[in-house]
Amino acid sequence: MxxxxxxxxxxxxxxxxxxxxxxxxxxxxxxxxxxxxxxxxxxxxxxxxxxxxxxxxxxxxxxxxxxxxxxxxxxxxxxDRKRGWWEEYRETLPAALLDLAEVEHHATHLRASVTVHIPGLLQTTDHARELFRQVVPEFSPPDIEHRVSFRVKRQVVLFRDEPTPYLAIIHEAALRMRFGGTPVVKGQLRHLLDMSERDHITLKVLPFAAGSFPGSGQSIFYSRGPVPQLDTVHLDQSHGPVFLDAEAQLEMYQVLLDRMESRALTPERSRDVISGLLSDL
Structure with missing residues (x-):
């Protein structure tokens, strides 16, 4: 039991x-x-x-x-009874974070929309470290490093032999945030450009010019399962991830993501926006 x-x-x-x-x-x-x-x-x-x-x-x-x-x-x-890599963090991180890594590991396709932050699967270590330094109550230095290493290991789904297809819709506001100062921001923007060149990754920028859009007040992460009934929505909250799987919820968030994607720039124009921001630094 x-x-x-x-x-x-x-x-x-x-x-x-x-x-x-x-x-x-x-x-x-x-x-x-x-x-x-x-x-x-x-x-x-x-x-x-x-x-x-x-x-x-x-x-x-x-x-x-x-x-x-x-x-x-x-x-x-x-x-599937194998213990995943995330189990090594069971004594140091909340169970919900381990569940997130497990969902991502088994997903057949990943989709995200973010307004203020860069998606965790596309963050550099310096960017992630700066975010964890701002958490209230404060994390200890060892706790920060545990979370940074965990976030980086989650990114293996984008680098394995058969990487998971990933669509990220990033609002221009997130790209303009100055987390960690100019060197960190430059490194993060360069990383986004590099990742956007990978065949299995689609990065689309939602510009300020798009105006208002549905779902603007939250970050949405959608993990597709082997069948639609096993899809999962993950909402990033200050107290940790929240998972949704009711049929009506899945349908609603698919519609939200579809509408956001329809208002976002093409991958080519998105890279131009990121390159322009990088050249301005």
Missing amino acids: RSIPTGRQLRLGIELRKLRERAGLTAAAASQLLGVKPNQISNMEAGRAGVSPERVRTLARHYKCNNPALVDALSEMTA
């Missing part, structure tokens, strides 16, 4: 519960079909108990799920 399930284990349980509820079955009824005690269904749906791929498929049959792609994806979630 797990004492603290990971975000991925919790998500698997949530999706199994959704399937059961759509089938109109109680946990007690599901346990009878499976031949287990009722609390075992509850523990599986809460992420406290492990589930085998075979059991997922059995439950799906009982729940009359006619979505083979979803069943395959859920079965794959149970088969």
Whole structure:
């Protein structure tokens, strides 16, 4: 029995519960079909108990799920039992940050929109360090370095053999912020230009001239799963990341991101804006 399930284990349980509820079955009824005690269904749906791929498929049959792609994806979630690199930070960082790294690691496509900050996956170490120095209450120097190293390791999804496709919509305001002084700003802008040249990365600037736009008051990060039902929205809050996965929420944030992207500059013009800002420093 797990004492603290990971975000991925919790998500698997949530999706199994959704399937059961759509089938109109109680946990007690599901346990009878499976031949287990009722609390075992509850523990599986809460992420406290492990589930085998075979059991997922059995439950799906009982729940009359006619979505083979979803069943395959859920079965794959149970088969992935390796401890990710983020586990080494379990004693030093909040669990929500580890869940974020896990979501990014398994995403098939990443999409972000930010207004004030550079997306974490595109930050330089100097830029990230400066941001962590401004946190209230203050982090100790070791805590700052833990978080910087964690943020850099998250970026491996953009550098592995099969990198995750990534679309970043960055408002001009974020590009003009002077976090850390001129040398840090120059390094960050150069890094954005370098990253924007990679085939799997699309960087689009939302200029001041675009005026008002939906979702302007928040940073939105969208991780696409192997099937739409397993997509995840991550909102960056001052107290830590918040994860959303309800169907209506996913749909709303997809619409917001679509509208932002439609108002952003092309990748070519976006690079021109960043280059212009860099030359002005």
